[in-house]
Amino acid sequence: MDKPLLGNVTFVQGARRFLYAVSPKEASFAKLDDVPDYLNEAVPFFLGAIAVEYILAFLTNLPRLRLNDAFSSISAGVFSQLSKIIILSAELVLYLFVYNNFHLVSLPWDSPGTWYLCFIGVDFLYYWFHRAAHEINIMWAAHQVHHSSEDYNLTTALRQSVVQNYTSAIFYMPLALAVPPSIFFVHAQFNMLYQFWIHTEVVRSLGPLEYILNTPSHHRVHHGRNPYCIDKNYGGTLIVWDRMFGTFQAETDEKVAYGLVHPLASWDPIWTQLCHLCHIWKTFWETPGLKDKLSVLLKGPGWTSGKPRLGDPADLPEIEYPIQRYDSSLSYWGNLYVLVHFAVAIVAYQLLIARRMVMSQLHALGVISYFIFTISSIGAIFDNKWYAPYMELFRCLLFLIVDLVLSSQNLDTGVLPTGYIGVIRGIFIGSAFLWISGSLMSSKNKLKIQ
Numbered sequence: 001m002d003k004p005l006l007g008n009v010t011f012v013q014g015a016r017r018f019l020y021a022v023s024p025k026e027a028s029f030a031k032l033d034d035v036p037d038y039l040n041e042a043v044p045f046f047l048g049a050i051a052v053e054y055i056l057a058f059l060t061n062l063p064r065l066r067l068n069d070a071f072s073s074i075s076a077g078v079f080s081q082l083s084k085i086i087i088l089s090a091e092l093v094l095y096l097f098v099y100n101n102f103h104l105v106s107l108p109w110d111s112p113g114t115w116y117l118c119f120i121g122v123d124f125l126y127y128w129f130h131r132a133a134h135e136i137n138i139m140w141a142a143h144q145v146h147h148s149s150e151d152y153n154l155t156t157a158l159r160q161s162v163v164q165n166y167t168s169a170i171f172y173m174p175l176a177l178a179v180p181p182s183i184f185f186v187h188a189q190f191n192m193l194y195q196f197w198i199h200t201e202v203v204r205s206l207g208p209l210e211y212i213l214n215t216p217s218h219h220r221v222h223h224g225r226n227p228y229c230i231d232k233n234y235g236g237t238l239i240v241w242d243r244m245f246g247t248f249q250a251e252t253d254e255k256v257a258y259g260l261v262h263p264l265a266s267w268d269p270i271w272t273q274l275c276h277l278c279h280i281w282k283t284f285w286e287t288p289g290l291k292d293k294l295s296v297l298l299k300g301p302g303w304t305s306g307k308p309r310l311g312d313p314a315d316l317p318e319i320e321y322p323i324q325r326y327d328s329s330l331s332y333w334g335n336l337y338v339l340v341h342f343a344v345a346i347v348a349y350q351l352l353i354a355r356r357m358v359m360s361q362l363h364a365l366g367v368i369s370y371f372i373f374t375i376s377s378i379g380a381i382f383d384n385k386w387y388a389p390y391m392e393l394f395r396c397l398l399f400l401i402v403d404l405v406l407s408s409q410n411l412d413t414g415v416l417p418t419g420y421i422g423v424i425r426g427i428f429i430g431s432a433f434l435w436i437s438g439s440l441m442s443s444k445n446k447l448k449i450q
């Protein structure tokens with residue numbers, strides 16, 4: 001029986017949504033407010049699919065998910081969604097503004113013609129946004145976050161930039177001249193949902209569908225740092241745009257090495273977001289002459305003075321085999337500790353999403369700060385930073401003090417159901433004790449390049 005898993009989403013519906021297998025009849029809405037939050041409704045399906053992929057990778061001897069890398073990807077995903085709690089997504093704000101003030105015609109929201117036109121339009125404009133995100137250095141500063149994982153699995157899809165939303169908004173503006181915002185919002189979400197499942201090594205080839213669709217095989221090439229993979233396969237749902245505009249590259253026998261040409265080598269979630277921006281800032285001031293300074297911002301990330309716009313392909317380093325990846329390992333208890341605290345932070349985030357309408361801005365900001373502090377601290381533990389134990393002890397004590405102040409004043413933050421707060425308090429008191437006694441971060445935590 002196909003019973004609803006979450007709200008009114010059934011298993012079959014949830015699965016179809018990942019594949020863009022929806023019809024205009026079931027996914028057309030008159031008003032923007034009526035459009036479902038497809039991305040949030042997909043969360044249980046994301047988690048289920050990640051578990052299934054893990055088992056399949058185990059059975060077929062493919063590289064399995066690593067806790068540190070998965071943590072890094074999932075926290076970037078949640079981080080990128082946090083800003084949308086305070087302000088509506090930038091894409092939508094700009095789209096509504098342009099549509100309300102400048103639309104030339106208003107296509108009927110309930111016509112299949114409008115729906116299919118918008119499907120093609122969103123995918124076509126996504127291609128150009130994505131291409132610009134790779135070919136314009138200042139846009140790459142945001143998009144490189146998505147490419148910073150050296151693994152390739154479903155969690156990689158969640159690794160997103162916090163600010164990218166603000167740059168992609170501009171590319172979708174031509175649609176706002178005619179297509180109602182509700183229909184645009186449906187396709188903007190489905191285009192993102194489709195791109196989740198193609199981040200996998202489990203699916204090798206889709207046969208004839210490889211000609212039209214962006215598939216796991218095509219997207220693996222897109223995530224490669226091998227010279228033959230650079231600046232290829234920008235498509236979202238369809239691969240036809242790459243075939244038309246000369247950026248298509250099929251997967252070859254050469255093993256794909258994933259990640260950035262200059263590896264990030266950090267699990268710090270804030271540094272992951274900012275590293276390339278800092279690099280651009282430095283290069284900008286070091287580069288003489290206004291023309292070259294502008295080129296640093298607007299040409300490709302591989303550009304240097306006197307070189308072609310996208311840099312010289314001969315400058316790209318060849319891949320050394322066996323492929324090296326940044327890695328670190330914690331003790332068994334260290335892993336368990338990180339898992340528990342990350343899970344508590346994810347639950348707090350989910351509750352924040354569910355209750356954001358009834359929660360005060362101050363409390364929402366409190367939960368957001370707690371989340372960012374938690375992922376930074378876990379990143380420091382994974383990176384084996386000398387200050388990680390102090391930072392984590394401080395975080396645990398701060399949580400307990402804030403909790404004490406709030407409960408002494410009988411203030412309900414509305415974040416945690418009362419039944420859970422006892423368990424959470426227990427976890428934080430136990431954790432603080434562990435750090436004070438020095439039982440965590442044993443000498444087993446060594447960084448290694450794998």
Ligand SMILES: [Zn+2]
Binds near residue numbers: 130134143
């Ligand atoms: Zn990309």
Ligand SMILES: [Zn+2]
Binds near residue numbers: 146157199
């Ligand atoms: Zn990707």
